[in-house]
Amino acid sequence: MEKVVIVGTGCAGLTAAIYTARANLSPLVLTGTMPGGLLTTTSTVENYPGFPEGVDGYELMVRMQKQAEKFGARIKILQALEAVDFSKRPFVLTVDGERIETETLIIATGAGHRHIGLESEHLLEKKGVTYCATCDGAWPMFRNQPLVVVGGGDSACEEATYLTRFASTVYLVHRRDTLRASKIMAERTLAHAKIKPVWDSAVTEILDVKQDKVTGVRLKNLKTGEESVLPCAGVFVAIGHVPNTQLFKGVIDMDHNGYIIPKKGTATNIPGVFVAGDCSDHVYRQAITAAGLGCAAAIDAERYLAALNE
Numbered sequence: 001m002e003k004v005v006i007v008g009t010g011c012a013g014l015t016a017a018i019y020t021a022r023a024n025l026s027p028l029v030l031t032g033t034m035p036g037g038l039l040t041t042t043s044t045v046e047n048y049p050g051f052p053e054g055v056d057g058y059e060l061m062v063r064m065q066k067q068a069e070k071f072g073a074r075i076k077i078l079q080a081l082e083a084v085d086f087s088k089r090p091f092v093l094t095v096d097g098e099r100i101e102t103e104t105l106i107i108a109t110g111a112g113h114r115h116i117g118l119e120s121e122h123l124l125e126k127k128g129v130t131y132c133a134t135c136d137g138a139w140p141m142f143r144n145q146p147l148v149v150v151g152g153g154d155s156a157c158e159e160a161t162y163l164t165r166f167a168s169t170v171y172l173v174h175r176r177d178t179l180r181a182s183k184i185m186a187e188r189t190l191a192h193a194k195i196k197p198v199w200d201s202a203v204t205e206i207l208d209v210k211q212d213k214v215t216g217v218r219l220k221n222l223k224t225g226e227e228s229v230l231p232c233a234g235v236f237v238a239i240g241h242v243p244n245t246q247l248f249k250g251v252i253d254m255d256h257n258g259y260i261i262p263k264k265g266t267a268t269n270i271p272g273v274f275v276a277g278d279c280s281d282h283v284y285r286q287a288i289t290a291a292g293l294g295c296a297a298a299i300d301a302e303r304y305l306a307a308l309n310e
């Protein structure tokens, strides 16, 4: 039987792994479908303390994993956490058909990319529609072509700036006329010669499903109602995230958007189940806050186990 199982290997999960491993709890860490979490898909992280020159997101996560393993964390790559049973103790997890028993669980499943919700978006995914510029931006089909980024937050700005390396022009399509992104990021983005903002506009269709590739987007100006077509070779959607908590629905308390609501500290409504990171935080959503919450969840789990054995 495990003392601690951690689900998720983003900043929250791996920090929880470092702390619980150093507490001699030999945590079992389940990767989820995106080992290293969303940070592995960003380019340079400029605001993680201790890296004045910035650090590559992928490299930061590799370093965190090494640090956790150095102290005895065991990383298990899995396809799917299929079921959880919190009705008896120890808890029972079903992972790729295997049964794992554990005294505590730390949920650090993070959040996935939000989709616009268009049928054409779904049909053209990986055929010119993507959710990650650092993963897909260098594809030959995007070279020297006009590209569209949808969104107005830090992610959209980061994607747009990154894509200027490849694109002829990057159109930043945002539903309002001011960016949500941090001031420094917004200013840098709007000052870039290759980035052209398209304000007050929504993408209503991605063209062209019949040709089985992206040739443009149909836009609607939300103030005037005017419709237009903007030719482009790729659409990069960066409109925020959805928490990966579906498996816990109905068992663990969460809000109407699926973010887990801790009861006290990182403890959930089920004693012995703790939560950390973007799956419970829709306010701060930073690498450093996720890491901090991972640390807190590890300490809470350690204290819970100590109290059980008193």
Ligand code: NAP
Pocket: 045, 046, 047, 114, 115, 116, 150, 151, 152, 153, 154, 155, 156, 158, 175, 176, 179, 180, 181, 182, 238, 239, 240, 241, 283, 284, 285, 286
């Ligand atoms: P975000 O801050 O939630 O921004 C999402 C953007 O998408 C908003 O501009 C929003 O419009 C727009 N949007 C949402 N739903 C939409 C829809 N259905 N159709 C069209 N547009 C839609 O998300 P994010 O940019 O992914 O950032 C998430 C967090 O990570 C933030 O805290 C951010 O600071 C952080 N982050 C930091 C860095 C960095 O510091 N290097 C990089 C990336 C992300 P409205 O503005 O109208 O709501």
